[in-house]
Amino acid sequence: DQQVKQNSPSLSVQEGRISILNCDYTNSMFDYFLWYKKYPAEGPTFLISISSIKDKNEDGRFTVFLNKSAKHLSLHIVPSQPGDSAVYFCAASLDEAAGNKLTFGGGTRVLVKP
Amino acid sequence: KAGVTQTPRYLIKTRGQQVTLSCSPISGHRSVSWYQQTPGQGLQFLFEYFSETQRNKGNFPGRFSGRQFSNSRSEMNVSTLELGDSALYLCASSLMSSVSYEQYFGPGTRLTVT
Numbered sequence: 651d652q653q654v655k656q657n658s659p660s661l662s663v664q665e666g667r668i669s670i671l672n673c674d675y676t677n678s679m680f681d682y683f684l685w686y687k688k689y690p691a692e693g694p695t696f697l698i699s700i701s702s703i704k705d706k707n708e709d710g711r712f713t714v715f716l717n718k719s720a721k722h723l724s725l726h727i728v729p730s731q732p733g734d735s736a737v738y739f740c741a742a743s744l745d746e747a748a749g750n751k752l753t754f755g756g757g758t759r760v761l762v763k764p
Numbered sequence: 765k766a767g768v769t770q771t772p773r774y775l776i777k778t779r780g781q782q783v784t785l786s787c788s789p790i791s792g793h794r795s796v797s798w799y800q801q802t803p804g805q806g807l808q809f810l811f812e813y814f815s816e817t818q819r820n821k822g823n824f825p826g827r828f829s830g831r832q833f834s835n836s837r838s839e840m841n842v843s844t845l846e847l848g849d850s851a852l853y854l855c856a857s858s859l860m861s862s863v864s865y866e867q868y869f870g871p872g873t874r875l876t877v878t
Contacts, residue, residue: 682864684863686869691871692869692871693768693854693856693868693869693870693871693872694807694854694869695869696866696867696868699863739807741807743863748820748862749795749814749819749820749861749862749863750795750797750812750819750820750856750858750861750862750863750867751797751809751812751820751822752799752809752863752867754799754806754807754808754809755806756806757807
């Protein structure tokens with residue numbers, strides 16, 4: 651039973667345009683969400699997070715939006731750069747203070763074309 | 765500051781054998797988490813150790829175990845290996861046992877069971 655789903659396995663976008671990655675979850679008890687980026691032969695790298703008490707968090711080119719009623723979050727990358735080509739994972743946690751147990755989505759492979 | 769290191773990077777074992785993987789966290793980090801990544805199941809949480817105590821556990825059989833030492837280094841052990849245990853095993857460290865503290869992942873150990 652996949653509690654966190656990324657329904658788009660891949661995304662191709664032109665350099666300079668916006669990349670929008672989507673993530674859906676089924677467990678309404680999740681209250682903290684994160685996005686990670688992964689290059690081949692490396693471990694995931696943290697990008698940005700959002701607590702369930704917020705609906706938006708921004709960090710430079712990266713913005714995460716959370717719609718709790720729809721159990722949906724998205725990551726916007728503006729503008730997209732070739733170095734953003736990687737696999738992106740969304741992840742969820744039940745309780746911000748209850749440890750580091752994360753439930754990951756299956757990932758979306760992003761290709762940014764120059 | 766040195767990152768998270770995992771040894772060995774690659775390992776080939778035979779069904780029925782056991783294996784021990786090692787993870788050295790970033791200096792000062794007290795929480796170490798382990799994840800299994802496979803093409804079919806994605807990234808799945810195995811367990812988290814904090815101050816030498818198991819803080820969280822995922823849905824894996826008892827063949828998967830771990831421990832943490834007083835210097836925060838962690839090991840995970842898989843006994844009676846099965847073909848399905850072939851995966852990339854990632855460990856991640858963070859300062860505290862809370863997702864509000866960034867987790868840093870190591871490059872992983874690629875285990876192949878034949």
